[in-house]
Amino acid sequence: LSPEHQPSTGPAEMTGPTALKMEANILVLGADGVGKSALTVRFLTRRFIGEYGELESIYSHNVTVDGKEVLFNIWDYPYSKDPTDESCAEEEKRIQWADGFVLVYSICDRASFNVICQTIQLIKAAKDCIGPEKLPIVIVGNKRDLHHLRNVSSEEGRLLALSMDCDFYEVSAAEAYHGVLMVFHGLVDKIKESKLVTKR
Numbered sequence: 001l002s003p004e005h006q007p008s009t010g011p012a013e014m015t016g017p018t019a020l021k022m023e024a025n026i027l028v029l030g031a032d033g034v035g036k037s038a039l040t041v042r043f044l045t046r047r048f049i050g051e052y053g054e055l056e057s058i059y060s061h062n063v064t065v066d067g068k069e070v071l072f073n074i075w076d077y078p079y080s081k082d083p084t085d086e087s088c089a090e091e092e093k094r095i096q097w098a099d100g101f102v103l104v105y106s107i108c109d110r111a112s113f114n115v116i117c118q119t120i121q122l123i124k125a126a127k128d129c130i131g132p133e134k135l136p137i138v139i140v141g142n143k144r145d146l147h148h149l150r151n152v153s154s155e156e157g158r159l160l161a162l163s164m165d166c167d168f169y170e171v172s173a174a175e176a177y178h179g180v181l182m183v184f185h186g187l188v189d190k191i192k193e194s195k196l197v198t199k200r
């Protein structure tokens with residue numbers, strides 16, 4: 001796992017029709033404590049280590065997806081409850097940097113679910129997406145293992161994703177690697193599709 005403190009310039013691109021390698025800049029957003037770092041670390045190392053401290057880095061890692069190597073640059077970032085002008089401008093820069101978005105809430109924390117909708121609107125506005133085109137966004141309800149503390153039903157998550165035209169997953173970063181893998185692989189597929197649409 002190699003933290004890279006400097007964002008790469010400009011959006012990631014496939015390097016040519018015959019190139020095997022693709023680069024995907026992924027921004028992981030969500031309220032504090034929902035498991036953004038846990039999901040990122042689980043995906044990149046297959047491990048759940050429990051406590052993550054303050055990760056504020058871009059993690060770059062090569063992963064093989066459907067037989068092709070993809071360079072993932074993953075940046076996890078907390079939602080700001082009281083944004084200042086400066087933090088809004090920084091957020092906009094992060095959104096412009098990203099090709100795809102993982103929006104995380106905890107199924108035990110309704111407030112974290114409530115900010116997802118605003119975050120999508122923010123992304124759409126920053127990406128100037130007013131038409132029907134689909135942005136590569138996945139909504140993830142994390143901490144599925146804590147079902148006895150559940151506060152947000154699966155149905156609510158699914159309906160939100162449907163209304164926002166996003167994909168939806170419920171996972172447990174703590175208990176299962178496979179679901180987390182599906183999130184990032186699914187997002188790469190969406191990023192590929194969106195690059196093809198913008199090239200047409």
Ligand code: GDP
Nearest residue numbers: 032033034035036037038050052143172173174
């Ligand atoms: P972040 O602030 O969104 O990056 O959240 P963290 O990844 O630091 O996780 C916050 C806390 O939730 C930590 O104590 C994690 O161990 C815990 N956590 C993260 N994912 C899960 C999960 O799927 N299940 C459970 N039970 N705890 C989790």
